[in-house]
Amino acid sequence: MTVSILIVDDEPDVAILFRQQFRREAREGAYVLHFALSAAAALETLATDIEPQLIVILSDINMPGMDGLALLREIKMRRPDLPVMMLTAYGDEERRRRAAEYGAAEFLTKPVDFDFLKERLRRLHAQLT
């Protein structure tokens, strides 16, 4: 079953990186990747019906405007069951603590360990099907 993943990051190259990393999975029809360049754009995308089913949001923390942690709270208010994984270059205790407090499913530091991320996504996918 194909599922959607929404990636929120203000760096456009992140989309290129993720598309390349998930090229095989996309080709195999496992995931459809969606990108938003800001928290506001992410919330907009979330308001529309995403096809196929959105199973996880990956969000950066340091972003202009609304940051990733604020976005996390927003998402958790609207879709409490939707897992949100935080991706950040700065894995300090304060952010880790707040992410956990707001209900983040995972806290990953950049550079992203894609093997680990793919494993986590695979398990999440398996839980749903």
Add this chain to the structure above:
Amino acid sequence: MPNLSIRARLIFLSVLLLAILVLSSALLIRELARDSRSLTEEATFVSVVKNANSVSKHFGDLKYWVIDAAVTQLARSEHAAEAAKVGLDSDLKAISAVDPAFVAAIEREVDAMTSLARQAGVAYSSDDSAAGNALLEQAKSHVPDIDSEIDKIVDRVERQAVARRDASTRQAELAVKLAIVGGIGALVLALGFTALTVRSITVPLKALERSIASITQGELEVAMPPTGVPEIGAMTRTLGMLRDSLIERTQLERKRQQAEAEMRVARDAAEAALHDLKAAQANLIQAEKMASLGQLTAGIAHEIKNPLNFVNNFASLSIGLLDELKAAAASAFGSLDERKRGQVDEVSELLTGNLERIVEHGKRADNIVKSMLAHSRAGGGDRQIVDLNALVEESLNLAYHGARAQDPNFNITLDRQYGADIAPVELVPQDMTRVFLNLFGNGFYAANERRRAVANGTFRPVLSVTTRDLGKAVEVRVRDNGVGIPEDIKDKLFQPFFTTKPTGEGTGLGLSISYEIVTKQHGGTIEVASEVGAFTEFVVSLPRRFTLRESADFSTVGTKQ
């Protein structure tokens, strides 16, 4: 005789001695005069006695010649009788002083007898023998009475003379005794007064002398002798003034010394304060430098972090893509001739190798950037109340096993000197662990470097860790017996990127981050002491400060968090 001057005393004494001399002399003179008087009297008496004796002789002559004249009627006898009468009268006159009445009686008797004898002579001449005889008998009848009276008076005179002589002798003896006693008495009195007078002068003089000697020897608290004698009193007052001025001078000297000491203390305190101020200023400058360097470091890291992530991600992605390319083009490559296929394989191998190198160095850069970011993170962690010894021990074990894992040949003697009863400390455990790991790692490295430098392998590396409770602060000393730190690089130790390790072995950020954590985050100090080829010692001291922040949030952490 108080309050008399020495002159007055001496005059008084002289007068007294003179008086004694005069009195004793007067006494002697009186006695001598008395003696001389009695001697004169005695002499008079001697003549009286002589007269008395010649009275009886003259009376014998008289009675003989009177009777003879009466009988013989001879003129010669008459003359002899007259002469005897004159002698007798003169003798009686001489002794009449002894008993005038008695002498007068004798004279009367003698006159009566003489008169009767004359009448008898007249009768005889008129040849009236009977009348003459009767008258003569009458005259003779007076003779015994007169004889006995003369004897009596002679006897009395003689007795008186003896009595006078005895009295005179006694008087003379008394005078001698009196003279001796008076002389001795006067002498004793004179000596006594002289001694008293001399003593009344010498006693206060001696006291004054003692006081002078005491003052000369520096005993200024000595009492002044009483001022009885005016001259000595004046000297005593002068001495008293001298003593008072000495006391004053001593006090002034003491005050001056005290003031000097106080001045010295104040000067030392001022110098110490200046020194402290300079040290504080140096620390401040260092801290400022460190802080700005830290901020710069963190800022650079922030900016580099994201692009570096892309480099790393795309590099590792490219390795996979290259593998994919090789797999996809394998059949196409297979149709190529031997030489071209070799070329393709070589290039793809080189590309893979390059990408791997990019990934490897990218990871290295990432590690450095992470360390750099630690500068901006300092101050952000959670403070907890922890057992310092447990935290130090945990870090020491981590460091030791980490070093062993990197180099199986690594070995070092760990000397733990943990202070007993160190009260819990409030700190950020993760960050302080990082500091301790850094310090232990550096110590291990330095000690191991020295072991490598000592050729024969006899060197025994030792790292000693000491913890101490200083009351308001705690102290951790990390001392290694390694190569030591040269003086000229000591002030660069805490600068970011300063390292003595070969490229790749150290980032040069360990101590700068430790500095940041200890000073900025914990408000403590970190100091280093070292001697090249002997030791290096880092001293970290952290204030205990429980009061900062909301202490309710802190959880007590034991040996393991």
